[in-house]
Structure formats: C-alpha cells, structure tokens
Amino acid sequence: MTPKVARFLAEQQPATPCLVLDIDRVAEKFRALREALPLATIYYAVKANPAPQVLGRLAALGSSFDAAGAEEIDACLAAGARPEAISFGNTIKKISAIRRAVAAGVQMFAFDSAEELDKLAQHAPGSRVYCRIMVENAGADWPLSRKFGTTLESARELMVRAGELGLDPYGLSFHVGSQQTDTASYEAAIGRVGMLFTDLRDAGVNLRMVNLGGGFPVRYRDEVPDIEAFGNAIMGAMTKHFGNALPEMIVEPGRFIVGDAGVVSAEVVLVSRRGADPVRWVYLDIGRFGGLAETEGEAIKYRIATTHDGTPTGPVAIAGPTCDGADILYERSNYRLPLALTTGDRVELLATGAYVTTYASQRFNGFAPLAEHYV
Secondary structure (H helix, E strand, O other): OOHHHHHHHHHHOOOOOEEEEOHHHHHHHHHHHHHHOOOEEEEEEHHHOOOHHHHHHHHHOOOEEEEOOHHHHHHHHHOOOOHHHEEEOOOOOOHHHHHHHHHHOOOEEEEOOHHHHHHHHHHOOOOEEEEEEOOOOOOEEEOOOOOOOEOHHHHHHHHHHHHHOOOEEEEEEOOOOEEEOOHHHHHHHHHHHHHHHHHHHHOOOOOOEEEOOOOOOOOOOOOOOOHHHHHHHHHHHHHHHHOOOOOEEEEOOOHHHHHHHEEEEEEEEEEEOOOOOOOEEEEEOOOHHHOOHHHHHHOOOOOEEEOOOOOOEEEEEEEOOOOOOOOEEEOOOOOEEEOOOOOOOEEEEEOOOOOOHHHOOOOHHHOOOOEEEEO
C-alpha cells in the first residue's frame, strides 16, 4: 500500500467495498518497465484497468495501448492516445468493431486464425497484422494458452497468406500467461518465435516485429522476480536468437503497471464457525462477483491486511457476500487471519489495482458495482 493510498483511507474512510489507486505509482511502474526493456515499446493492456485517470497519465508518459475492443479504443483516444499508438490485440473481433477501429485510425491488428485474417483483409485492408502463436504457460498463475494462439506451422501459412491478401505481415506475438513468475518462459517462447521469424524471412515475408505480450508479475502472497530479471532474460534470449538484427519489440503489460498501485478496502460482514471446525468463515462485502474473479481456482492469492495484524491468528476460509455457492475466495490456500477479527472490521486486499473493477458484476444480488477512487 502506497503512502497516498494509506492517507486517503485514513482521512476519508470511504464506504466499502472500494478500490483506491495511486496514479503516481502507475507512472513509477511504467518507468521501471521502460528502464528494464529500453528497446521495447510499451503497449499498456487497457483491460487491466481502463480508468480515464490511468489512461490519461500513461498517454502523457508516451505509452502506446493494447485494446481488446472498440470501446477500449474509444477510451484511449479520449485520454489523448494517438490512433497509430493503439493495437487491436484481441484475436476475436466483431466485424463492426474492426470497422470502428479502422474509422478511428487504428492500423495494427492481431489474429490467430484464417477466418479472422479474412475478416481483416476485407474490413481493414492494408493494415499491419501480427499472428499470435501458442506457447507454454508453465509458471503462470493465470494461464492463457488454450483459448488463444495457433501452431508454428499454421502461423507460417497464415503470415504468407496475409501478404497475398494485401495486408502487411508485420510480426508475431505470444503470451506466456498472466502473473508469470518464471523468466524461463519468455526465453523458451522467444526461441520458438525466433525460428519462425527466420523461416518467414527466408520465405520473403517482411517481418519486422516481435510482440512479447504481457505477464509480468506483481507480488501477492509470494515473492516474485523483479522486473530487471525479466528484462535481462528477455534481452538475453532476443540477442541469442536474433543476433544484431533485432526486430522491433512490443510488450503489453497490464497487471505490472497497475496491480500494486491499488488497494481494495472491504468490510467484514460476518465471522462464524461451523460446529467444532477450527476454520472460521470470514465473509467480506466483496467477493468473486464484486471484482475478485481472479480468485477462481484460488489462482491469484491477494495479501490481506487488517487492523489486528501482529496478534494471534487462526485458519480461515474467505468468501463474498452473495447468495451464490461459488462465491468463495479461499478455502484451500491456508489463509490465516487474526482471531480478534470481527464483524464491522475493515480489511485491505493489497495489489488489487488490476482486473478488479473490470470484472465487477452489475448489481448481482443487488450489490452496487465497486466504487473507485484515484488519488
């Protein structure tokens, strides 16, 4: 929790649940990534947190943007982004969204299938395109490998065909999974891309770019490598596989930029026991449907701070407030909270600046969407 967020919570005591996010911390993380990977262009993944305050600060810092939909493109433009600095990075796009993006001046699009490539050729003629390949997501707390990407063999055919269709076959992309904690995943993925890159260039395709995706982690309960370690691993692998002929590089961070800039402040609704079970059930006024969707499968394990920290603790299961049996955050991850914790206490879920507000449901069980404060 940054001092600005702590001060806001102490002085304002905002109603819970709410997100409080430090915009200056967003700028710090952007600069840290730029220092770790100075040869890469940063395309902020808007889906992590599309708040105008976040987009505006990043646009002022010279960031480019990775948009998942036409609405995110509009938000970037409203925040001051140039259309040529926006990539439509979703490989699954409505025709109407492609047309809106082209009308707005967007020139770069992702794809991973022949069908999507045909849509781009028809509705975004002449645009720069890049093909997403499948890579291993080992080491990622939130894998992304099943839904997106194609094989190396298919990518080769598609990139050749892109040129034949009048598109500009600009580059290749991959994603090693969100909250990736193993630098070796990037090294392995770059090796796969490097082989295909060389093969396509030998085939006469004018490739110029490698999109390394996002995945850079923030600290939740466990320590993670710092961004310098990822930068060194990536640049070492790029040099190994491309030599002095380095292509343009793009990275698409989301979680890394905004994750630890934000804190969710919540209230304990109930602490109860079930018979002689030593595990207490702690119910918060925010749950999976209120924005904590990444707790599915107990994948993302947020740190939780309370006013009783430093006092004796005991095992707990943690759940949200709704009448839905799936609204359980943690039951198997060995969370322990102070024995003194009781109804009405405030707790803070740390490093919740990413993928929380955008996952929040619209009044499920009547609960209002998560309030947001940017300081």
